[in-house]
Amino acid sequence: MQPNFPSLKLRVALVLYSVLLWVLLPVVLLYLRRRGRKDPLYAQKLAERFGRYGVQLQNPVWVHAVSLGEMRSATPLIRALLAQGETVVTTHFTPAGRREAEREFAKEMAAGTVQPVWVPFEYGFAYRRFLKHFAPKYGLVMEIEIWPRMIMACRKHDTPLFMCNAQYPAKSFEKDQQGLGLRAALIAGFTGGFVKSQGQQDRFAAVGMPNIHITGELRFDQPIPQAHLTAAATCRKALTKGRPSFTLTSVVEGEDALYIDIICQTTDVFFTYVPRAPERFGEVAEMMTAAGLRFARRSDLLDSNLHLTDPAPDIDVLLGDSMGEMYFYLGLCDRAIVGGGFVPKGAHNIIEPLALKKPVVVGPHIWTIEYPATEAIATGVCQLVPDAAALLAEVQSPTDVSNAQITAFYDDHAGGVARTLAAIPIALQA
Numbered sequence: 271m272q273p274n275f276p277s278l279k280l281r282v283a284l285v286l287y288s289v290l291l292w293v294l295l296p297v298v299l300l301y302l303r304r305r306g307r308k309d310p311l312y313a314q315k316l317a318e319r320f321g322r323y324g325v326q327l328q329n330p331v332w333v334h335a336v337s338l339g340e341m342r343s344a345t346p347l348i349r350a351l352l353a354q355g356e357t358v359v360t361t362h363f364t365p366a367g368r369r370e371a372e373r374e375f376a377k378e379m380a381a382g383t384v385q386p387v388w389v390p391f392e393y394g395f396a397y398r399r400f401l402k403h404f405a406p407k408y409g410l411v412m413e414i415e416i417w418p419r420m421i422m423a424c425r426k427h428d429t430p431l432f433m434c435n436a437q438y439p440a441k442s443f444e445k446d447q448q449g450l451g452l453r454a455a456l457i458a459g460f461t462g463g464f465v466k467s468q469g470q471q472d473r474f475a476a477v478g479m480p481n482i483h484i485t486g487e488l489r490f491d492q493p494i495p496q497a498h499l500t501a502a503a504t505c506r507k508a509l510t511k512g513r514p515s516f517t518l519t520s521v522v523e524g525e526d527a528l529y530i531d532i533i534c535q536t537t538d539v540f541f542t543y544v545p546r547a548p549e550r551f552g553e554v555a556e557m558m559t560a561a562g563l564r565f566a567r568r569s570d571l572l573d574s575n576l577h578l579t580d581p582a583p584d585i586d587v588l589l590g591d592s593m594g595e596m597y598f599y600l601g602l603c604d605r606a607i608v609g610g611g612f613v614p615k616g617a618h619n620i621i622e623p624l625a626l627k628k629p630v631v632v633g634p635h636i637w638t639i640e641y642p643a644t645e646a647i648a649t650g651v652c653q654l655v656p657d658a659a660a661l662l663a664e665v666q667s668p669t670d671v672s673n674a675q676i677t678a679f680y681d682d683h684a685g686g687v688a689r690t691l692a693a694i695p696i697a698l699q700a
Contacts, residue, residue, distance in 0.1 A: 275425075275458050275459050275478075276422075276455065276459065277455060279450065279452075279455070280452060280455045280456070283450070283452050284418055284422065287392075287418055288393075288394070288419075291391075291392055291393065292393075295391075298391065302316070302319075305549075308549040309365050309548065309549055311365035311368065311369070312365055315387075315388060318387050318388040318390075319388045319389075319390060319391050319396070320390065320391060320393070320395075320396050320399070321390045321395065321396035321397065321398070321399025321400045321403070322399065323387055323400070323403050323404070325385050325387075326403060326404065327357045327358075327359055327382070327383075327385055327404060328357065328405075329357075329404075329405050329406065329407050330356065330357040330358050330359045330385070330404060330406055330407070331351050331356050331357070331358050331359075331406060331407055331408060331409075331410065332358075332359050332360075332361065332404065332406035332407075332408070332409040332410065332429075333347075333348060333358055333359070333360045333361070333409075333410050333412065333434075334360075334361045334362075334389060334409060334410065334411045334412060334415060334420075335360055335361070335362060335367050335371070335412045336362060336363045336364065336367060336389070336412070336415050337362065337363065337364040337366050337367040338364070338366035338367050338370050338546075338593070339413075339520075339618060339619060340367060340412035340413050340415070341360070341362070341366075341367045341370040341371055341374075341412075342370065342489065342492065342619070342622075343412055343413070343435050343487075343488045343489045343492075343619075344360070344410075344412050344434075344435070344488070345370075345374055345492060345493065346488055346489075346491040346492050346493060346686075346687045347410075347434070347435075347488050347491075347687050347690055347691075348360070348375070348384070349493070350687050350688075350691055351691075352378060352383055352384070354691070356407075357382075357383045357384070357385075358378075358383065358384050358385075359384075359385050359386075359387060359404050359406065360384065360385070360386045360387070361386075361387055361388065361389035361390075361400075362386060362387075362388060362389060363388070363389050365548075366547070366548070366593065368386050368388070369593055369594070370593070370594060371384070371386035372386055373593075373594045374594075389417075389420075390420075392417060392418065392419040392420070393419060394419055394422070394423060396419075397419055397420060397423035397424075398423060398427070400423075401423060401424070401427045401429055406429060407430075408429065408430040408431070408432065408461075408694075408698060409424060409429060409430065409431040409432065410432055410433075410434035410464075411431065411432065411433050411434060411460075412434055412435055413433075413435060413436060413437065414433065414436055414437060414438060414439075414442070416453055416456050416457065418456055421456055421459040421460065422459070424461075425459060430461040430462075430697075430698060431460055431461050432460060432461055432462050432463055432464060432481075432694075432697060433457075433460055433462075433463035433464065433465070433474075433479075434463070434464045434488075434690065435464065435466065435485075435487065435488045435489075435686070435690075436463045436464060436465045436466065436470065436474070437465065437466045437467075437470050437640065437641055438457075438465075438470050438473040438474055438477075439616075439637045439638060439640050440473075440637060440640060441637040442637075443473045443476075443477075446477065451477075454477035454478070455477075455478075457474065457477050457478065457479050458477060458478030458479055458480075460479055460480075461480075461481060461697070462479065462480055462481025462482060462483070462697045462700065463479050463481070463482050463483070464483050464485040464690050464693055464694075464697070465482055465483070465484055465485065466484075466485075466486060466487050466641045466642075466686075467484065467486075467641045468484060469640075469641070470484075470641065471484050480700075481697050481700045483689075483693040483696070483697060484689075485686055485689040485690040485693055486683060486684075486685060486686035486689055487621065487641065487642055487683060487686050488686045488687060488690065489619060489621040489622070489686075490621055490625075490680065490683050490684040490685070490686055491684060491685070491686055491687040492621070492622070492625065494597055494625060494626070495597055497576075498576070498595060498597040498598035498601060499597060499598075499601045499626070501575070501576035501577070501598055501601075502576075502597075502598050502599075502600075502601025502602050503601065504577075505572070505576070505577075505578055505602065506601070506602050508578055508581060508582060508583065509540060509578075509583065509585070509588060509602060510540040510602070511540070513538050513539055513540045514538075514539050514540070514604055514668075515539070515540040515541070515542070515602055515603045515604050516539065516540075516541050516542070516603055516604070516605060516606070516607055516665060517541070517542040517543075517544065517599050517600050517602060517603035517605075517606045517607070517623070517628075518541065518542065518543045518544060518606075518607045518609060519544050519596060519599070519600070519606055519607070519608050519609055519618070519622070519623065520544065520546040520608060520609040520610060520618035520619070521543065521544065521545050521546060521554075521609035521610075522545075522546050522547075522609050522610050522613060522615065522618075523547075523550065523613075524612075524613040525609055525610070525612045525613055525633075526545075526554055526557050527557075528612055528658050528661075529543070529607075529609075530557055530558060530561050530563070531561075531658070532658065532661055532662050532665060533561075533563060533586070533587060534561055534562075534563070535662060536662070536665055536666065539586075539665065540586060540587075540588075540602075541586065541587045541588070542587070542588045542590055542599045542602050542603060543558075543565075543587055543588070543589050543590060544590035544596065544599050545590075545591075546609060546610075546618065548591070548593055551567070551589070551591035554589060555567060555589055555591070558587065558589065563586060563587050564584065564585045564586045564587065565585055565586065565587035565588065565589050566580075566583055566585045566587075566588060566589065567589045567591045568588060568589060568590050568591050568592050568595075569591050569592065571583055571585075571588065576595070576598055588602070596622055597622065597626070600622060600623050600626050600628060601626065603623075603628060604628070604629075604668075605623070605628050605629040605630065605631065605668060605671075606620075606622075606623035606628050606629075606630050606631070607630075607631045607632075607661070607665075608620050608623070608630055608631070608632050610633070610635070610638065611632040611633025611634060611635050611636060612633035612634070612635065612658075613633075613635065614635055615635070615638070616635045616636065616637050616638030616639065617632045617633060617635060617636050617638055617639050617643065618638070618639065619639065620632060620639060620642070620643055620646060620652055621642070624646065624651060624652075624676055624679065624680055625680065627673045627676045627677065628676075629651060629652070629653070629668070629669070629671035629676065630646065630651065630652040630653070631652070631653045631654075631655060631661065631664055631665075632652060632653070632654055632655070633654075633655060633656075633661070634654065634655075634656050634657070636654065642683055645679070645683070646679060649675065649678075649679050650669075650671060650675055651671055651675050651676045651679050653669050
């Protein structure tokens with residue numbers, strides 16, 4: 271524990287933060303209600319968001335994975351913890367993260383060793399209830415989620431709380447050096463961190479985080495569902511008809527017009543198009559219809575076992591309107607275009623396509639995936655394109671990348687789960 275944490279400035283900010291949260295509570299509830307119209311799970315089990323839970327695991331490891339990406343990075347570590355005999359409670363804020371946990375760990379939930387729940391709202395009483403109910407051995411907050419009341423409640427309850435698979439992007443680090451620097455001050459409240467690289471360690475140490483361990487990127491150890499690859503191999507010939515094939519993964523709002531325009535300008539190429547958020551599936555389908563694309567939705571073209579309902583579909587685009595089937599969609603392609611890179615919020619995970627030996631293309635905004643994107647670009651397995659014209663050129667004439675290049679890169683960066691498991695007892699002792 272940091273002896274001078276929190277500073278007077280941070281104490282004052284936390285008081286104001288708490289007051290603001292109480293004022294905004296009706297707005298938060300209204301937000302969940304409105305989001306619940308598109309995705310009913312948002313509005314379900316509301317009591318959990320106030321720290322009321324019906325199930326009780328005995329001293330589990332607590333993994334906080336706010337959404338889908340964080341849950342996917344946590345999955346191999348959770349499996350390793352379960353293999354050591356631990357039980358695990360996962361907390362989420364979005365339905366995407368919770369659904370991924372329930373899908374991935376359905377058998378373990380039935381066996382009573384894993385329980386996904388909503389993370390409490392940022393109120394001290396809600397976290398007190400959560401910590402009293404589950405009494406977790408320690409908490410692992412995936413990536414760089416900073417929740418002030420979570421941090422303060424864990425310190426008061428003497429629950430060790432670590433950042434895990436953590437990165438501190440340069441853009442965020444530089445921003446935190448300006449103004450009040452409250453986020454940087456909160457980082458010092460963690461018990462420690464398991465970070466992705468030396469550069470990340472340097473940044474976290476610079477803002478006062480103690481007990482830092484370099485463990486790498488957990489996503490390199492993600493399990494690959496072979497059933498998805500088998501289904502993709504079966505469907506690929508019928509869908510692509512021998513054409514080059516691209517999969518656009520995790521496409522976010524604000525990029526659709528660019529990508530759809532690229533598809534319209536490209537001939538004799540097959541595309542699989544996967545929006546990141548399920549509530550956008552219908553909107554993207556409407557945009558494709560308006561653009562005159564020949565497409566089909568996954569939900570219309572394939573059954574629950576990923577078998578084609580039409581043996582010879584005459585389409586140029588498959589719209590991936592499902593969750594948890596990314597490896598199937600990637601199995602259909604020769605290379606992947608990872609979404610998020612053409613909007614300021616930044617690109618998403620490039621590791622899944624690399625795991626299948628698929629070269630990757632990203633837009634200019636990669637600050638969110640600085641590691642391993644910088645290393646992947648340097649070794650040639652990931653192509654950074656600055657604009658739509660460069661993307662079109664890369665689609666029409668792809669850069670040559672060999673399987674050996676990708677394999678060497680992947681092998682150099684795997685092993686994050688083993689390093690994290692080895693570091694946890696050392697960090698707890700410290």
